[in-house]
Amino acid sequence: MTPAMPTDTSGVLIRMLAVSEEARRQQAMTGERQIIPRALMTLLLRTMKLQDPSSLLHGQRIAAIASGVAKLLGWDDEQRRQLEIAALLHDIGKLGVPEHILKKPGKLSSEEYDFVLLHHHAAVNLLQAFHTDPAVVSMLTMLHHDFATAGLQMEATGQPVDLPLGPRILAVADAYDSLSTPKPYRRGMTHQEVISLLEEKSGSRYDGNIVRTLNRWYEAEGDSLFRFAESFTGAEQKQELTDEQRNEAVVLAQFINVLYQFQQLYDGYFVLDSNENYAIWSDGMPGMTGLPIQSVLGRTWQPVDVQLSPLTEEQSPPEHRDETMVGQVLKNGRAQFGSRLCRVSGTRHLKVDVYTMPIMGIGNRVQGVVQLLRNKSGVRRQSREFVELKLAATRDPLTGVANRGQLETQLRHLLEDFHANEGTRCLSTIFLDVDRFKRINDTYGHQVGDQVLVDLTRLLQHETYSAEIIGRYGGEEFVILCPDTDIEAAIRRAERLRHAIQKSSIGGISTLNVTSSFGVSTARLGDTVQTLLERADNCLYRAKETGRNKTCWETEVVAEETVTASLPQEEQAQLTEANGVYDFRERIEVNTSLELTAMKLRAFISEHGGIVLSQEQGTMKIRLGSLGITRRWGSSPERQPVDLSISFETTRTTNSNDGKARTHRIVTVQFTSRGRVPDTETFSVRCIALMRELRAYLLGS
Numbered sequence: 001m002t003p004a005m006p007t008d009t010s011g012v013l014i015r016m017l018a019v020s021e022e023a024r025r026q027q028a029m030t031g032e033r034q035i036i037p038r039a040l041m042t043l044l045l046r047t048m049k050l051q052d053p054s055s056l057l058h059g060q061r062i063a064a065i066a067s068g069v070a071k072l073l074g075w076d077d078e079q080r081r082q083l084e085i086a087a088l089l090h091d092i093g094k095l096g097v098p099e100h101i102l103k104k105p106g107k108l109s110s111e112e113y114d115f116v117l118l119h120h121h122a123a124v125n126l127l128q129a130f131h132t133d134p135a136v137v138s139m140l141t142m143l144h145h146d147f148a149t150a151g152l153q154m155e156a157t158g159q160p161v162d163l164p165l166g167p168r169i170l171a172v173a174d175a176y177d178s179l180s181t182p183k184p185y186r187r188g189m190t191h192q193e194v195i196s197l198l199e200e201k202s203g204s205r206y207d208g209n210i211v212r213t214l215n216r217w218y219e220a221e222g223d224s225l226f227r228f229a230e231s232f233t234g235a236e237q238k239q240e241l242t243d244e245q246r247n248e249a250v251v252l253a254q255f256i257n258v259l260y261q262f263q264q265l266y267d268g269y270f271v272l273d274s275n276e277n278y279a280i281w282s283d284g285m286p287g288m289t290g291l292p293i294q295s296v297l298g299r300t301w302q303p304v305d306v307q308l309s310p311l312t313e314e315q316s317p318p319e320h321r322d323e324t325m326v327g328q329v330l331k332n333g334r335a336q337f338g339s340r341l342c343r344v345s346g347t348r349h350l351k352v353d354v355y356t357m358p359i360m361g362i363g364n365r366v367q368g369v370v371q372l373l374r375n376k377s378g379v380r381r382q383s384r385e386f387v388e389l390k391l392a393a394t395r396d397p398l399t400g401v402a403n404r405g406q407l408e409t410q411l412r413h414l415l416e417d418f419h420a421n422e423g424t425r426c427l428s429t430i431f432l433d434v435d436r437f438k439r440i441n442d443t444y445g446h447q448v449g450d451q452v453l454v455d456l457t458r459l460l461q462h463e464t465y466s467a468e469i470i471g472r473y474g475g476e477e478f479v480i481l482c483p484d485t486d487i488e489a490a491i492r493r494a495e496r497l498r499h500a501i502q503k504s505s506i507g508g509i510s511t512l513n514v515t516s517s518f519g520v521s522t523a524r525l526g527d528t529v530q531t532l533l534e535r536a537d538n539c540l541y542r543a544k545e546t547g548r549n550k551t552c553w554e555t556e557v558v559a560e561e562t563v564t565a566s567l568p569q570e571e572q573a574q575l576t577e578a579n580g581v582y583d584f585r586e587r588i589e590v591n592t593s594l595e596l597t598a599m600k601l602r603a604f605i606s607e608h609g610g611i612v613l614s615q616e617q618g619t620m621k622i623r624l625g626s627l628g629i630t631r632r633w634g635s636s637p638e639r640q641p642v643d644l645s646i647s648f649e650t651t652r653t654t655n656s657n658d659g660k661a662r663t664h665r666i667v668t669v670q671f672t673s674r675g676r677v678p679d680t681e682t683f684s685v686r687c688i689a690l691m692r693e694l695r696a697y698l699l700g701s
Contacts, residue, residue, distance in 0.1 A: 012258045013359045014367050015251065017273045020129040027131050035085050036132040044092060047249050050241060052102065055091050058177060060228040063087035065173040068217040068224075069210060073165070079135075083166055086139040090170060093123035095249070096256030117144060121283055122259035129255075129271070129279045134294045139166040141283045141293070143174075168207040172198065172214055175206065191218060208462045266372040267352075271359075274367045276301045276330070288352070288373055290344050301326065306371065307343035308354060325356040326369055333358045333366045342373065351376045396472040398450060399457035407471030411481055411529050418523050427483055427523040428490035431536035432497070434476035435515045435548045439607065444509060452507040452514055463500050464493075477540075479533065487522040487553060494518040494551045502549065515549035522554065545695045575684055582673040582680065584687035590665050590698050597667065597698060601646065604697040608690075610644070619647045624690070627675045633682065640686045641674040667698060 019040075026037040049056045063084040070080045094102055096119045101112055108116065124140045145163050175198060182188040189197070195215050202208030241249070259280070262269045268284035281296045289306055296305060303324045321327045325336045336356045341349040352373045359368035394406035402410065411429070418427045434440075434452065441449040453476065460470050460478065469481040480497075482490050498518055506514040519539030523532055535554055543552040574585045590597050605612065605622055613621040625641035633640045647668045671687045 009258055010358075010360050012254045013271065013370065014361055016126070016129055016255050016258075017271075017279060017359065017368055019255075020131065020273060020279050023129075023131040033133070035082055035136060036089075036127070036130060040130050041085070043248060044089060044252070046245075047095060047252055048092065050245060050249065051095060055094065056088075057228045058181070059088040059091060061177045061225050062090065062170065062173045064224055064228065065176060065214065065217070066169045068221055069169050069173065069213050072213050072217055073169075073210075082133055082135045083139070083169065085133075086136045086143075086166065087170060087173065089127065089136070090140060090143060090174065091120075092127070093120035093256060096122065096253045096260060118263050119256060119260050120144070122256050122263045125259050125263070125280045125282050126255050128281065128293070128297060131298075134297055135166070137293060137297075138164070139170060142167040143170055165210075168210055172206050172210045176214060191222070202458060202462075208458065262370070262372060265374070266355075267375040269370060269372045270296075270306075272301050272326070272369045276369075279368070285373075288342055288344065288350060288375070303327065306373075308340040308352075309343070309349075311339055311341060311351070325354060326371060329356045329358050329369050330366055333360065333364060339376065399453055399472050401457055401461075401478075402469060402471035404471065404473050407469070407473065407479055407481070408529050408533075410469050410471075411532070414481060414483055415523060415527060415529065415532070418527075419525065423523070423525045425484055426486040427481075428485045428487060429521050429523075429532055429536045430480040430482065430490060430494045430497075431473070431519040431521075431533070431540040432478050432480070432494070432516045433540055433544065435517055435544070437476040440507070440512065440514070444507070444512065448507050448509060448512070452512075455504075455506040455508070456501065456514070456516075459500060459504055459506070460497065463497055479536070487520065487555070490520045490522065491551060491553050494520050498549065498551055517543035517548050518551040519543055520551060520553040541692070545692060548696055575680065575687075577680060580676070582671075582677055582683040584671040584684065586669050586691055588667045588669065588695060588698055590667055597648065597665070600697045604694055607697075608693070609638075613643070618649065619645070621645050623674075625674075631675045633675055633677050637686065637689070640682075642686065642690070643672045643674060644690075645670040645672070669694065 023037045023040055026039060027034060045056060048059070066083050066087050067080045070083050075083070093116065097116055101108070101116065104112070120143075121141070124137060127137055127140070142163060145167060176194055179189045179194045179197060180191065195211065198206055198211045198214075199208065202211050263282065263284075266284070268288040269280070269282045270278060270285055271280040273279050277300050278296045278298070281291075281293050283293070285306075286292050291305060303318070303321050303326070306326075308318075308325065318324045318327075322331055325338070328334075329336055335358060336354075338354055340352055340354050342352045342354075343349055352375055355372040355374075357370045357372070358366045359370060361367035394403060395401065396403045414427055418425060434456065437449065437452070440452060453472075456478070457470070457472070460480065464470060464480060467483055471479050471481075473479045480493075482493065485493070495518075498516060501514060501516050504514075506512070517540060519536045519542070521532060521535035521539060539552040539554060543550045546552070574583075576583045576585075601620070604610075608624055611623045613623055615621070622644040623641065624644060625638050627641055628634060628639055649666050649668070651664045651666070669691065671690065673683055677683045
């Protein structure tokens, strides 16, 4: 490398492109694809060691942990080698970060964290120019994505971002080593302390399956980390640098700092070399154009890659190569700036400022081009605080999964894709509800109730796949969106989740047995968010109505509703009104003895704070709720009183087909209003809600 000296942006980029060309030649000379050219890998590791020896040891420990975890997860040797290279280079961005930030004896502020994070992304872009394997670049690009929020973010195509396994492994390995290594402001944690902390954050920041796999690896091979232990002799003496080593460090820092400026000031950029091949396609470009990094690296620039058109219809978009901004800069070497519409997808465009700059070499020859894009219709730079605020607006604060608004937004995108493919790609939803959650809160307290919801969320995250989206719909209700999943597969998934919940210890109390009911529906052409969720909710209601801790689905519910419709009229609900007094009547057939039915009924009365007014052979009268001073119905169930009359009867009929006698145990339920009821609908809603609970008690096992 030539001696470093202060220079302009073009000078730094020309030097970077020269290194890029040398890396390309090295790749071509070896005869086989290297993950990164060996000479450049040696240069990077040597410079990192000279800057901070402990940083290189940190990377070596992460590489050992990540490789061991990947081996247990079934990765082959080549994949593990890519993961090891990514681990060793994950801190390369720190080559451009000042020492006073790197060695700060305390936690970084939000501004400092953003500063370091942008240098990380700039360095990952530099690895592209060094002809690093795209798999390594992709892993490092997504290293700082949270496990739980990947599904809450959307690609330019409208599809949820899927966080691959590689970045998940690196994130867990990085956190493990950082927590277990002493810092100037805290001690290093023990293995068990680190695992406990990672387990607490599993499902949100980290993948719980990888945390548990790391724990298994450590028990078998954790001793291997001692090879990369820190020195016990205190601070090491700073090594004397040769002129060549100093120049290498300065040149690398210049590369990263120029790319950092691009990263900080613009939403996306790309760099072309003298042969018009892509050297860098920044991590912001996929969101601006819809083209992923893998689709452009290693090939020649094409005018259709970034489709820019005038803001007004009076001007037509460029039709020929030389009419594009890049084409003109390559031709005449003069920078260009303008506002354009940038095509992201078939129906989506962004209003952008475009700055196209030539990279000028000796003799004013164009040695390459940089095109910088700034989104005028959105936030230019997503700081850590902005990202946290955005996530707070889309995530449920207790469980960390998508909230109702974000869930419906994601489902809307999935339905658009479903209709765009004319229903050829399946889409199913699973609606679940914690059984008798009010009783859990009343018996154990709201703190235990909250813990039940948190534990349930973690279990759902561990038991579902990365493409599925989990959201808290409200209260104790959750929805799971299952792309590319038909109704049969969704039913099997719901049953697997139901059994997992039933067998797990949720809530942290040994005497607490938590179960859930599930409803499953699948998308149809013409569906909206409301219609699809409403069908799943109807299935869930049916599951709770017929005994809880079960799964119901659309075709099953339709069949049962058909049977219900064929029942005699006296067995269906009847609502009447006379002189301002409302009556609601319904009959339920139960399959238990009248004695056991009476026991279940007493539990229902106790749960709802009812008062038994009278009780005779086969009949019972109960009062639920109480009136206020005005004797008008209030907005809460406690202020909507009704008298509940219940009678029991047993009949026997003979089946005309087989001649066998059948016993019918019928419970007749009648609600009578007390006080002044606003209208028929209010009374009906109150009675239907009570009937839903009563059915659950009487028909539950």
